Amino acid sequence: MKKVIDERxxxxxxxxxxxxxxxxxxxxxxxxxxxxxxxxxxxxxVLEVCLLLTLIFTIxxxxxxxxxxxxxxxxxxxxxxxxxxxxxxxxVIIYLLIQIVRKVKLTLYLIGIDLLLGLIGxxxxxxxxxxxxxxxxxxx
Amino acid sequence: xxxxxxxxxxxxKDLSQKDLALMIGVSRQTINxxxxxxxxxxxxxxxxxxxxxxxxxxxxxxxx
Numbered sequence: 001m002k003k004v005i006d007e008r009x010x011x012x013x014x015x016x017x018x019x020x021x022x023x024x025x026x027x028x029x030x031x032x033x034x035x036x037x038x039x040x041x042x043x044x045x046v047l048e049v050c051l052l053l054t055l056i057f058t059i060x061x062x063x064x065x066x067x068x069x070x071x072x073x074x075x076x077x078x079x080x081x082x083x084x085x086x087x088x089x090x091x092v093i094i095y096l097l098i099q100i101v102r103k104v105k106l107t108l109y110l111i112g113i114d115l116l117l118g119l120i121g122x123x124x125x126x127x128x129x130x131x132x133x134x135x136x137x138x139x140x
Numbered sequence: 141x142x143x144x145x146x147x148x149x150x151x152x153k154d155l156s157q158k159d160l161a162l163m164i165g166v167s168r169q170t171i172n173x174x175x176x177x178x179x180x181x182x183x184x185x186x187x188x189x190x191x192x193x194x195x196x197x198x199x200x201x202x203x204x
Binding site: 005006007008009 | 165166167169170173179181182184185
């Protein structure tokens with residue numbers, strides 16, 4: 001089908017779609033986080049999780065294919081460490097919020113478990129970020 | 141930065157923005173935005189404009 005818009009309009013359209021995508025992405029992320037923290041059963045939001053993962057993998061694979069790490073930085077050790085620290089903090093905060101919302105008594109043992117899970121998540125993400133980042137550097 | 145060379149070349153050919161837009165298959169707003177410096181056209185579009193106005197890329201898009 002022949003396009004009836006010119007290159008400028010197409011570019012404008014991409015910008016609009018870009019904003020639409022990120023609104024949908026963060027909206028979906030917010031919904032999933034809310035349902036996780038509020039204690040909904042996983043089956044009640046499995047579709048949202050699948051959709052969110054689809055968006056995440058689309059972005060990661062697309063960036064990887066084009067040799068892009070992220071728009072504001074190139075792949076480096078600093079970036080991998082930063083990504084893993086953010087993951088660590090996100091996991092710990094989410095687990096703490098879940099326990100606070102569900103009125104679980106926060107003991108040193110539970111906080112330790114939260115920190116351990118955060119640490120494991122951080123290490124896994126560091127390894128994945130390192131592998132991805134090194135491939136992106138090679139593509140560059 | 142405004143592209144006065146494009147505006148002058150178009151006026152020299154006695155073409156309106158709409159006429160030029162129709163010749164190269166873009167919208168009038170696109171021509172207006174290029175002339176006002178609000179949009180950087182692709183090389184492909186620059187060439188189409190130059191061909192329509194019978195001028196070279198240097199004549200219209202090269203800044204001194």
